[in-house]
Amino acid sequence: MQQLEAALIEAARSDSQAFAELVVRYQDRLYNYLYRMTGSREDAQDLTQEAFVRVYQALPRFHLEAPFRPWLYKIATNLAINQLKGRKPAIVLEDYVPSRALDDSPERQVETHEVQRIIAAAIAELPDTYRPVVLMRHVEELSYDEIGKALDLPIGTVKVRLHRARAALQAKLAAAGLHQAAASLRDAHEPAVTQ
Amino acid sequence: MTQILSCTVIEKLLNPYLDGELSPPERATVEHHVAGCRTCRQAFVALERTALALEALPRLAAPAALLASTMAAVRREERKRAASDSWQPVATVAVVLLAVLGMSAAVMAGGESLLASLDAALEDPATLLENLALLGTHAELITVLGSSALLVAGALAFAQLMRGEFTTRVAR
CATH class of the missing domain: 1.10.1740.10 (RNA polymerase sigma factor, region 2, helix turn helix motif)
Incomplete structure (x- = not known):
């Protein structure tokens, strides 16, 4: 590779x-x-x-x-x-249409949709110095070392920013009472094998 | 070896643990602590849920037209590069040519005055010394022209080098 x-x-x-x-x-x-x-x-x-x-x-x-x-x-x-130029990114609500597994109950689809919307909004709210760290780690799956190289940061700083950014996102989910819903995403992510 | 670490320390290790950035002994320490500590276990579960929510965000694919428009822009850049590449030798040749012309003009001017001074010397040997002194100033002129041409060429080469260095740094 x-x-x-x-x-x-x-x-x-x-x-x-x-x-x-x-x-x-x-x-x-x-x-x-x-x-x-x-x-x-x-x-x-x-x-x-x-x-x-x-x-x-x-x-x-x-x-x-x-x-x-x-x-x-x-x-x-x-x-x-x-x-x-210092603006915060916009959030386009239409991008979060419920589109999970077809056998999901409507309630669960709405919940998933809601978690995604809150997470997307919380990412948009992060400062410019934190947003790239979270995105590179979670969406792009870069290592701490790769993120450090991309942003000219020591690994220690990458670690601290990732920790703080996740804490901020976690707080937003908790405030919306959606922590349990976030846990159910594991099943959406890795579909359960049907007997 | 099982280390007894405080929750404050473990809490700092939960993120790198989740990201697979810990060494095997560090992983073992975290696992051992979390297994016996309810507070840290809850913190880890909450962290894991946030990570799951992040990973479950919909991933957008690039629009179908993006490849074509990107490659069109790249080809425009390619043509620009080719054009500047083809001008570079022309510019170098022009500098060398100017230098050579300048120097030969100086040599010719010096040569003519040498001939003239020889003629004069044949008629009147007394002028020979005077004319040789004049030739001396021509020789200086040749040196000045030659070194200015070299300086210009050097400056141009340096400018090229710096431009390359600068763009590399910006892009990196």
Whole structure:
């Protein structure tokens, strides 16, 4: 996997066809990240495109032995923060339509929907310094080390920010009385095997 | 080895525990503590639920048109790069050419005055010394022109280098 990625990045420096493969590989994750960072589909689309153009411009000078994902997310994060200029991301309610497993009861669908909406709103409320840490960890599944590299932060700071951000999200869920509902998401996440 | 750690310490380890960022002995310490401590167990369950809620957020896929528009922007960038790449040798050649022209003009000016001073010297040997002194000032001119051309070329090369270095830093 690592080898393939390194080969792809090296080829993408001089070959736009290889670069297109790199875009295909990362565009969904980057778009989703930028959507959570900005709260806007339009911004996410423009910024994803812009991030890839920046990657293309800088790729000839990228050190192949350096990890690619933190670098990619660093470019995307800087673009998103510039775009927001201190604003908080918007929350689009239509994006949280109940769409879980079909055999869920209507009550549970509504509950799931509500948990997601509260979590999304709580993420949007986080300061610009915390939001990327939470998103990189949970949505993108980057390690502490990768997050530190992406944000130029020591691992200790990543740890502290993640801890505080989760505590803030936890408090929002508790305030809405939805902690139990959040627990039931485990089943939604990993569908139970039917006998 | 089982360490007895306070809840305050364990609480700080719950996040890295959840993220799989602890070493096996650290994991064992946390597990041992949580198994016997109701408060920390509750804290961990609450943390785990928050993490589950985060992971269950809907993931949006990039719009279908994004790949095409991104690659169109990349190709525009590719053409821009190709254009600037093709201008770079032209600019280098222009600098070298200017330097060579400047120097040969100086040499020719110096050469002409040498011939003129030789002619004059043949007619009147007394002028020879005077003309040689004049040639000396021409030689200085040659040196000045030559070194200015070298300075300009050096400055241009340095500017190119800095531009590369700067963009690398910004992008990284």
